[in-house]
Amino acid sequence: MSLLERLNTDMKQAMKNKEKDKLTVIRMLKAALQNESIKLGSELSEEAELSVLSREVKQRKDSLHEFEKASRNDLVDKVRAELKHVEIYMPKQLSEEELAAIVSEVIAETGASSKKDMGKVMAALMPKVKGKADGSLVNKLVQQHLS
Structure with a gap:
């Protein structure tokens, strides 16, 4: 439906x-x-x-x-x-732990190592979590993983 x-x-x-x-x-x-x-x-x-x-x-x-x-x-x-x-109409939201795992996976895929690579990571990550996670939380987790 x-x-x-x-x-x-x-x-x-x-x-x-x-x-x-x-x-x-x-x-x-x-x-x-x-x-x-x-x-x-x-x-x-x-x-x-x-x-x-x-x-x-x-x-x-x-x-x-x-x-x-x-x-x-x-x-x-x-x-x-x-x-x-x-x-009610949104897909089930990812937990912070699930999101952190996806962030780590994408960082490994993109080979990012510093905050300079944040744009590259976000570009690869957002299509995977679109609608399933808040963008500000995603941004915060990416910054934590890259620092």
């Missing part, structure tokens, strides 16, 4: 169950996917769908951080709920 089909099914279920918050998030995700599809002029691949979902998660995490900094607890709760609904 494609992501769009899954969203449509979940949207119908959310309507039946009168879950307004979930319905709003699903509609936002569908709109983001459809906008990306229109922008590309073709159907989205799984990788493109994952990119859209990752972008949506990142936007919400950034918003959450800003709202927490501004002590806007009303908005913090709303964004946390949205984030929870969006993360």
Whole structure:
């Protein structure tokens, strides 16, 4: 089942169950996917769908951080709920240990030895962990392994 089909099914279920918050998030995700599809002029691949979902998660995490900094607890709760609904559609996230193993493997493959090689490592690593790990965590682990 494609992501769009899954969203449509979940949207119908959310309507039946009168879950307004979930319905709003699903509609936002569908709109983001459809906008990306229109922008590309073709159907989205799984990788493109994952990119859209990752972008949506990142936007919400950034918003959450800003709202927490501004002590806007009303908005913090709303964004946390949205984030929870969006993360349902993301692939299972890698643990820090799994990610560290992949980072070590890629560093060995690329022959990187210093922080100068960080771009080369990140370029090889990100396609492997796209959507499965937070980019800032990946960056932090690569820096630790290269120092």
